[in-house]
Amino acid sequence: MKAAILGAGSVGLGIAATLAEAGAKVTLVTRGASLQRLQSEGIRITGVVGEHVIVPRDIAVEDVNNLPALACDLLIVTTKTYEVAPALQALMPVLAAKPPALLLLQNGWGTADEAKNIMPVGTPIFSGILMVGLERKSPVHMHIHAYGDATHVGSMFGDDKKILGPLFNLPRPGFIPFEYEAQIELIILTKLIYNMCLNPLGALRSCTYGDLMRNEETLGIMCRIAGEAIKVLKAVRGFSRFTDGEAYVRGELVPKWLAKVGQHRSSMLQDLESGRKTEIAYLNGAICAMGRQSGIETPNNNAIVRQIEAAEASAKNRKAIA
Numbered sequence: 001m002k003a004a005i006l007g008a009g010s011v012g013l014g015i016a017a018t019l020a021e022a023g024a025k026v027t028l029v030t031r032g033a034s035l036q037r038l039q040s041e042g043i044r045i046t047g048v049v050g051e052h053v054i055v056p057r058d059i060a061v062e063d064v065n066n067l068p069a070l071a072c073d074l075l076i077v078t079t080k081t082y083e084v085a086p087a088l089q090a091l092m093p094v095l096a097a098k099p100p101a102l103l104l105l106q107n108g109w110g111t112a113d114e115a116k117n118i119m120p121v122g123t124p125i126f127s128g129i130l131m132v133g134l135e136r137k138s139p140v141h142m143h144i145h146a147y148g149d150a151t152h153v154g155s156m157f158g159d160d161k162k163i164l165g166p167l168f169n170l171p172r173p174g175f176i177p178f179e180y181e182a183q184i185e186l187i188i189l190t191k192l193i194y195n196m197c198l199n200p201l202g203a204l205r206s207c208t209y210g211d212l213m214r215n216e217e218t219l220g221i222m223c224r225i226a227g228e229a230i231k232v233l234k235a236v237r238g239f240s241r242f243t244d245g246e247a248y249v250r251g252e253l254v255p256k257w258l259a260k261v262g263q264h265r266s267s268m269l270q271d272l273e274s275g276r277k278t279e280i281a282y283l284n285g286a287i288c289a290m291g292r293q294s295g296i297e298t299p300n301n302n303a304i305v306r307q308i309e310a311a312e313a314s315a316k317n318r319k320a321i322a
Contacts (some may be wrong), residue, residue: 002167004072010134012078012119013142018174027060034139049175081282122162126191128153134263146261150177154184197222202266210262229297275319280308
């Protein structure tokens with residue numbers, strides 16, 4: 001399988017490395033200061049899945065700004081949510097006349113529709129979720145704090161799973177396996193609620209997921225965040241997996257995930273610490289937007305969005321001053 005990975009953040013490094021180790025022919029498309037180091041050093045993975053080193057000869061690293069053509073069977077987009085649309089638009093001139101299948105690996109909600117509006121009609125579009133706690137330690141080193149489950153992949157537009165056959169039948173197992181999921185929207189919406197509860201609170205309190213799930217005050221906030229999301233998603237998407245926020249947080253989130261991901265620090269916290277833009281608009285912000293459209297109030301999620309936006313502005317100012 002020829003796979004191209006668009007984006008060399010923590011997710012991009014992890015996916016590129018696991019596919020290369022599994023026997024796929026991988027091209028990592030990136031830009032900026034990390035380009036030359038990845039070309040000369042390859043990728044190093046550490047953490048709960050063990051240590052894995054992908055040497056330069058086992059992976060191609062290309063500059064997105066100097067890419068004459070990109071031929072692949074599968075284009076995997078691992079950028080931040082807000083970068084998906086502009087990244088795909090910029091890449092269109094170098095894709096083949098018949099674009100490859102597309103796999104989106106982002107948190108939140110909305111990127112699949114954005115991609116569908118950009119890609120040529122008939123392009124197979126798949127979405128996936130990672131239940132892995134990742135942190136990029138350097139341009140070439142990604143550390144895995146927590147591993148919760150395989151990466152579940154499916155299409156919200158009815159594209160045939162046979163298109164992804166090569167992804168599920170690689171010569172060797174990778175350290176992040178892929179599994180097909182027929183009910184991918186249900187899984188993505190469940191992961192959306194998970195991220196809405198943990199990512200912004202972990203960022204605002206500068207703590208791990210475990211710290212949040214062991215604290216009664218933050219558990220109460222998460223119940224209210226989740227309760228609003230469940231109500232909105234039931235009205236807008238017919239989502240009925242959980243009855244209310246209490247049932248989700250105390251009956252699903254804590255018992256299922258505390259032991260698996262308790263040590264993880266959210267990607268949103270990592271973004272704030274680095275002065276980067278967060279994905280809040282595609283997480284809690286997406287629920288707020290759906291709530292406005294459907295006439296359902298979301299005061300707790302509105303408050304979280306405002307707090308993250310304020311923290312984001314402060315972090316950006318600190319970075320500019322430094």
